[in-house]
Amino acid sequence: MTKKIKSMLALGLVAAMAVGITGCGINTSGGSSSGGDADSLNIFVWTEYIPDSVIQNFEKETGIKVNVTTFSSNEDMLAKVKAEAEGTYDIVQPSDYMVKQMISQDMLEKLDKDKLTNLKNIGEQYLNPSYDPDNTYSVPYQGGVAAIAVNTKKVKKEITSYNDLFDPSLKNSLVVLDDYRAVIGMTERSMGLSMNETDPDKLKEVEQKLLTLKDNIKVYDSDSPKSSLISGDCTVGFCWSAEIALAMEENPDIKIVFPKEGAYVFMDNWAIPKGAKHKDAAEKFINYILEPETSEAISKEFPYLNPNTAAVKAMGADYTDNEAKNPPESVISAGEYVDNLDTDTIATLDSMWTKLKG
Known part of the structure; x- marks a missing residue:
């Protein structure tokens, strides 16, 4: 997580330049523009936030190549998404307030929850947030x-x-x-x-x-x-x-x-930007991230506050009793x-x- 506005000059520079890429780089030509089957998926995420092993396992399970581009602040991400052609990214990873901002600017697709069967693993206290009632556009990832x-x-x-x-x-x-x-x-x-x-x-x-x-x-x-x-x-x-x-x-x-x-206090989320070319694959990826085993693997490498209660249960005291990894509820409730x-x-x-x- 680890989850940030540079000056207007810096924002302009970000919009004009490519940011760090893992893997083979962005490839927006794969798959159906209707959001059907895809052979590639383009995701835009925080730096040092998703283990390479998680990406590789998803690729092995699905045959879908994941192209990962990274950002270092919500504002950098927003500027880049706006600067690129619609459909450049299939998944973005905005924090709480940025989800709200992107919704207000009609920048996100509504999620098909029938395809997010693992959403049941997210604790009720993390669902239906004020920035996205009923999680219409976003799914909690990690926070702290x-x-x-x-x-x-x-x-x-x-x-x-x-x-x-x-x-x-x-x-x-x-x-x-x-x-x-x-x-x-x-x-x-x-x-x-x-x-x-x-x-x-x-x-x-x-x-x-x-x-x-x-x-x-x-x-x-x-x-x-x-x-x-x-x-x-x-x-x-x-x-x-x-x-x-x-x-x-x-x-x-x-x-x-x-x-x-x-x-x-913050909570980062998964969301699908408007016009994503591989929406079905994006929802498949998000559902994969919500699997307890996947979420546990993520927390072991990047130990943020994990809203996936099934994964937290599996991790045991090494995670739950470590206040740096799992900040106490009293700290969260006293924060802002x-x-x-x-x-x-x-x-x-x-x-x-x-x-x-x-």
Whole structure:
């Protein structure tokens, strides 16, 4: 998961350039344009989020070649899908608020639930979300929180909150997500505000505090922030919980801290973009991902919060008792999901982000 708006210039660049590809690359010529049988499937997913073995097993079982393209933020994904011809991708992997945005822009196909027989494996608490009532357009994949990682051997300051990340003693020591909603949202939570704040006066205060974080940030990385923690290049991280879990396995001095202000919470999803050329194959792939054995294999390599209760049961205490892999319900309920914002607020946040990274 591991799941983020660059500046408008960066978004434009993303829309114009190809992103990383696994396998043989995009091939949109295979199969029927009516969504029937296909010999290829083009999916657009988060970096470091689906094991190669899972893709390969699906290919062996079905004979369908899966072409995987990756992205590092919801905004990058949205820009790329809009820039490409309709039907370029058969599956996308938006987070909660992005599902809602894509629905509002008529960018997603309705799912045929008769073909998603394994949807029964998803826990009821994860179904019928506010961003997609009745899961008409999306299926939960994995989720979690943006938590704090601390190398307890190198950091003597007690860290309990997002607010602690702004302490000058942490100068040039942080790896943070390359994700404007997460970093600005974390700043807002540290001030007792919502991550979905829109009041211009309050946002001016948020910007002032956000810019004080600049000297503390050494690395921006949404793809593999654990790498900077494991290497020791950074001693504190603001990362996806699963990345912290993997870092903890490599270095037992690294611990996870759930911020006392309440964490950034997310759920990533499977969805089929409008005009997908291989809709039947896409639904077959999603149903395969929902199999308990498949979902378990995914969590073993990328240990995010797993909504597949059948898979969770099979994984046992090694997963359920590890709070980095399986954040407690109390942490989830105390946290907050980001939501879609008006265009003026988005422009303000983009300006903040540009100043922070400039």
